[in-house]
Amino acid sequence: VKEKSRLSKMGHVEFRQALYMPALVAIKHNPIIRNFYERLKARGKPSMVIVCVVMRKLLHMIFGILKNKCVFNPNQTRVRLSHSYS
Template identity: 45%
Template sequence: MIKKFDTEIAKCEAQIKAVLKKEDWLQEKVSRLLTIKGIGLISLAIVLAETQGFALINNVKQLTSYAGFDVVERESSTSVKGKTKISKKGNSRIRAALYFPALVASQHNAALRAVYQRINSGKTSMMVGVVSLQRKLLLLIYSMWKSGTLFQDRSLTSGDQERKPLLRHKDEVFENKVGRSTDLPTLDELPSDLSSEALLRQ
């Protein structure tokens, strides 16, 4: 059974590569995104497929909410505010696809490793840093997809990190060159049982 599954996985990877080679512009964009340390072809293909190449994504806030990385505050029945957490109301396939890339980036991506270590400093659970890197990788993919730039891996000190963030995304809106100009609704605005395919057709 394992051998059969491995064969099917190899076929899927071959089909993905074949699709990428059909369009020169797509192959070029994907090649640039694969320069991000930690991101592999399958993980990238899932992100692009689930967002239809960010065709209906207009800004990072929208993308963050769609993927379920938006932060909400825990509240008890007595309205006592607690720690914050991600909503997880968004596309679980995107979050799953970025889990292992985040783990790899925490070890082999100099810039993201520094962020990971800073966030997890003094914390008992390392998942806080992993989730943060998942979100950063997603926004980095989105930024590079729109701008067509190559990833630059730099070793950052804590001081440099404050002056030169890995990705400037606050209140930043990218030009939407593909698809309609209609805003993509967030997952918070839709029934939880809607699939990503149905959502992206809105």
């Protein structure tokens, strides 16, 4: 019997809380993230799972920007998201 997937509670609650609303806004207003959301939805992923994946993507983007001390480049993000979770 296949059970419903659950969100791991291993991470920081504050990070999850802080990234939830930005993930929803990104899904609605960012065409790159919206396309990524629709691809995962077409594969049959539940909406909440996709929101968690988007939260993780946003966290990776934030970390990359802080680590490299550079400005966000949407074209670079578009290339990376087009290859992930295909």
